Amino acid sequence: GAVVSQHPSRVICKSGTSVKIECRSLDFQATTMFWYRQFPKQSLMLMATSNEGSKATYEQGVEKDKFLINHASLTLSTLTVTSAHPEDSSFYICSARTRWYQETQYFGPGTRLLVL
Amino acid sequence: KNQVEQSPQSLIILEGKNCTLQCNYTVSPFSNLRWYKQDTGRGPVSLTIMTFSENTKSNGRYTATLDADTKQSSLHITASQLSDSASYICVVSTQYGNKLVFGAGTILRVKS
Numbered sequence: 001g002a003v004v005s006q007h008p009s010r011v012i013c014k015s016g017t018s019v020k021i022e023c024r025s026l027d028f029q030a031t032t033m034f035w036y037r038q039f040p041k042q043s044l045m046l047m048a049t050s051n052e053g054s055k056a057t058y059e060q061g062v063e064k065d066k067f068l069i070n071h072a073s074l075t076l077s078t079l080t081v082t083s084a085h086p087e088d089s090s091f092y093i094c095s096a097r098t099r100w101y102q103e104t105q106y107f108g109p110g111t112r113l114l115v116l
Numbered sequence: 117k118n119q120v121e122q123s124p125q126s127l128i129i130l131e132g133k134n135c136t137l138q139c140n141y142t143v144s145p146f147s148n149l150r151w152y153k154q155d156t157g158r159g160p161v162s163l164t165i166m167t168f169s170e171n172t173k174s175n176g177r178y179t180a181t182l183d184a185d186t187k188q189s190s191l192h193i194t195a196s197q198l199s200d201s202a203s204y205i206c207v208v209s210t211q212y213g214n215k216l217v218f219g220a221g222t223i224l225r226v227k228s
């Protein structure tokens with residue numbers, strides 16, 4: 001149980017285009033989902049926290065207009081990187097927290113984004 | 117400032133050998149401490165979780181210890197296998213579980 005999936009697993013795009021990444025909780029309802037970014041040989045950095053049906057809370061230094069987060073249902077959150085640039089190339093990981101086990105976050109497999 | 121520091125940064129061991137990874141933290145208030153294994157290009161997978169009152173927790177060949185007084189934790193891997201090659205991340209939960217503080221990880225490579 002408690003499986004989180006991400007799609008796509010890997011995406012390559014041209015600079016200036018927008019990319020949408022989906023995060024789904026497959027067998028549980030997630031009231032809260034988190035988006036992380038991980039650069040090579042570094043640990044995960046929290047970008048934003050999203051609660052179902054409300055606006056996401058962004059960490060300091062993360063541009064909310066560039067990284068659009070939508071958490072429209074209890075099983076789906078999306079991260080859209082708008083007008084992507086090469087410096088946005090990174091590994092994006094989502095996690096989901098269940099209703100009943102509020103302290104536990106289950107991580108998705110990650111999405112590798114490469115902006116050319 | 118809430119911080120989690122891990123050592124060593126990287127480690128190479130022979131298959132079958134044991135190893136111990138270290139984690140020191142300055143996180144308050146402390147909720148729990150987890151060790152995660154992250155394979156290259158994959159998301160982290162939880163190995164162990166310990167609360168304030170727990171000193172040790174095992175999961176197969178993985179044994180984690182916690183000293184809440186000195187704010188130190190270790191992850192001991194017994195009889196290492198090639199598949200143990202990964203990054204091991206120490207994560208401390210604070211703010212009553214609402215915020216995670218990540219260590220930079222230890223990259224372990226097991227070679228035959």
